[in-house]
Amino acid sequence: MSSIRLFILSSFAELGPMHGHRLRQEAERKRVPFWTDIPVGAVYGAMNRLAAEGLLREAGREQEGNRPTRQLYEITEDGRHALARLRHDGLTEIWFKYDPFDLALTRVDTAKLDELPALLADRLARMKAQLEERRRMIEQALPFIGVAEEWAVRHTAHRMEAEVQYLTDLITALPNLIADERNPRPRKEKP
Known part of the structure; x- marks a missing residue:
């Protein structure tokens, strides 16, 4: 069970296409590090891994003002299936780490x-x-x-x-x- 995969895929399913910076802002807005094991800065690398696995795909590019162009991603059908499994596993698996x-x-x-x-x-x-x-x-x-x-x-x-x-x-x-x-x-x- 991967908390960061669940967060990222569910965010894309809920919010639609976005770039990594917006996802990071969403994690900060929802105070994700407060109630999960997800470091906010880890979303960029995890997004890249999810894209490499075909669970996210490029959905275009966006540029705001003088800022650099940002790559937008969206969830794929395979990503939606993976999300469904992650949601189920997150609610049913017992997570226990030895101290x-x-x-x-x-x-x-x-x-x-x-x-x-x-x-x-x-x-x-x-x-x-x-x-x-x-x-x-x-x-x-x-x-x-x-x-x-x-x-x-x-x-x-x-x-x-x-x-x-x-x-x-x-x-x-x-x-x-x-x-x-x-x-x-x-x-x-x-x-």
């Missing part, structure tokens, strides 16, 4: 176990600060976004809330974790 934190936790330096409570407390404090910042950003954005976009930005906040709860629970369990790391209990081998 390197989990591996680091299982590979903690036993010589530095006394540092673990402070490290986790700091991580929790930073996570809470990020969550509060996210909540402020959502409140500021609400007058400018639709209901679907509101729920999209709230999704990240809900995930952050779960991370705060996880870290809180982990800190509570730290005495047992540290004791187990210092004196590991025997583990059964899989047959």
Whole structure:
């Protein structure tokens, strides 16, 4: 599932032919980096890839004033089929990435176990600060976004809330974790 492909193809399907700069402006106007993993500057390269794949095609050229001539693109029929698949996949696939934190936790330096409570407390404090910042950003954005976009930005906040709860629970369990790391209990081998 590619967020940037979904954004670009859906923008062309909705807005019609346009040049890359207009697409970038649309991404900025819709505050796409706020609720997706799309860096606004990446739209140009992604547009070129979509055109090379036949999902976009040149639709003419445009010149405004003294500005350089800009190439206009439009979505193709193949692009519309790809868009339909991306929309479906985006709503049905579960997107989950493992956090390197989990591996680091299982590979903690036993010589530095006394540092673990402070490290986790700091991580929790930073996570809470990020969550509060996210909540402020959502409140500021609400007058400018639709209901679907509101729920999209709230999704990240809900995930952050779960991370705060996880870290809180982990800190509570730290005495047992540290004791187990210092004196590991025997583990059964899989047959």
